[in-house]
Amino acid sequence: MSTLVTGATGQVGRRVLTELRRRGLPAAGASRDGEVRLDWTDTGSWNHALEGVESLFVTVPMASGLAERAGAFMERAVEKGVGTAVLVTAMGAESGPPDSEQRVLERRIRELFDQWTVVRPNWLDQDFTEGLFARIARSRRGRLELPLSKRAEVSFVDAKDVTDTVVAALTDKRHHEHEYTLTGPNPVSFRDVVRMTKGTESPVWRYKKVDEAGFYFRATNMGWSDRYVDTLNERFRAIADGKAARVTDDVRRALDRDPVPMAKFIRESVL
Ligand SMILES: NC(=O)c1ccc[n+]([C@@H]2O[C@H](COP(=O)([O-])OP(=O)(O)OC[C@H]3O[C@@H](n4cnc5c(N)ncnc54)[C@H](OP(=O)(O)O)[C@@H]3O)[C@@H](O)[C@H]2O)c1
Known part of the structure; x- marks a missing residue:
């Protein structure tokens, strides 16, 4: 089985x-x-x-x-x-x-x-190396273009913490009937991430704020559906409202260890 x-x-x-x-x-x-x-x-x-x-x-x-x-x-x-x-x-x-x-x-x-x-x-650290942000930046010569201020903050979480929580839930009944909202240890701005990736092989190494219409134009050029772009815009609004900067204790609650900080993720994945 x-x-x-x-x-x-x-x-x-x-x-x-x-x-x-x-x-x-x-x-x-x-x-x-x-x-x-x-x-x-x-x-x-x-x-x-x-x-x-x-x-x-x-x-x-x-x-x-x-x-x-x-x-x-x-x-x-x-x-x-x-x-x-x-x-x-x-x-x-x-x-x-x-x-x-x-x-x-x-x-x-x-x-x-x-x-x-x-x-x-929350949004994954890996969005900068293999996910959405990397895809956008690769099409703009390393520049991540989003309808968000560079100061907008997100408590990005490492996919390792998500994976370990999922595997714990699949293998240990103590996690049954639980809901975990997983975040990194602190809010990090897009400007912070770009600073951290300076001199690395990161696909994202520059950042520019664009307006929603500009983002929509670029996104549809990449072949994304209207439904997908609308959902992304909703999630960007949640970032702009500060909702994605919230830090929870749920990685610790699930795994009895601290979440991986973004700086460590960048050091180990793109340096
Ligand atoms: N990335 C983030 O920052 C983030 C943050 C929070 C939550 N999440 C959530 O995490 C989940 C997984 O995200 P992800 O980034 O791992 O997803 P993903 O990379 O977009 O992968 C989607 C998976 O679904 C499969 N798939 C697509 N259409 C399918 C179909 N018709 N039938 C069966 N399988 C299909 C794809 O494989 P095939 O193409 O081979 O079918 C692929 O394995 C999503 O619910 C997302 O909302 C992501």
Whole structure:
């Protein structure tokens, strides 16, 4: 019996799968392109993906319109005897509109599973090296262009802390029926990050504030959907309002250790 890791080719899922295996635990990675083929939109792929599965890690791409499908998949998982599920959404998901994709998923996991955990990370440190911010900067010769002041602060969290929390929740019942909002140890501004990356191989090494219309233009040029860009703009507004600078104690609560500081992440990943 093993753990099925969905979104296994994404930033979080890939790390969860690697960490489970590093600990010698049986796990399979699922996505449209993964070792186990799973497409949220193709119910015909679900039963095979759930064969021999005991616990489930669920991650659904942001603003993809796939939450209802993923909810139906979780229902199928329960019918097939899966008892434990861990879901990743995002910091602040619990205060979004009741019909928002992430709130729908959070509600479903709590309703369906006896052993559930919800993990809500803030923006990841890794967004600067492999995620959204890196992608934007790579298309602008190293300049990250966002509709935010360079002084805007975020308590960025290391994907390692997210991964360790997810794996703890999958393997230790003390985390069941818990919700964790994961942040780094302190708020860091975009200007701080650019300073920290000076002289490194970081994809992001400059920063410029653009207005929302300018950001929208660049984002649609990159092929992103309106729904995705609207969701990003909502999350940027939350940063501008100071909501993403909040620091929680939840990495310590879950893992009994301090979160990784951004400076350490940069030292170890791009120096
Ligand atoms: N990055 C951040 O800063 C951040 C912060 C907080 C929360 N989060 C949340 O964390 C979660 C994971 O983020 P991430 O950055 O790891 O995601 P990601 O890199 O965007 O990966 C998405 C994963 O979903 C899979 N996928 C896409 N469409 C699919 C479909 N139709 N059926 C099955 N699988 C599909 C992709 O694999 P295939 O293409 O192979 O199918 C990929 O493995 C998201 O819910 C996000 O909102 C992210």
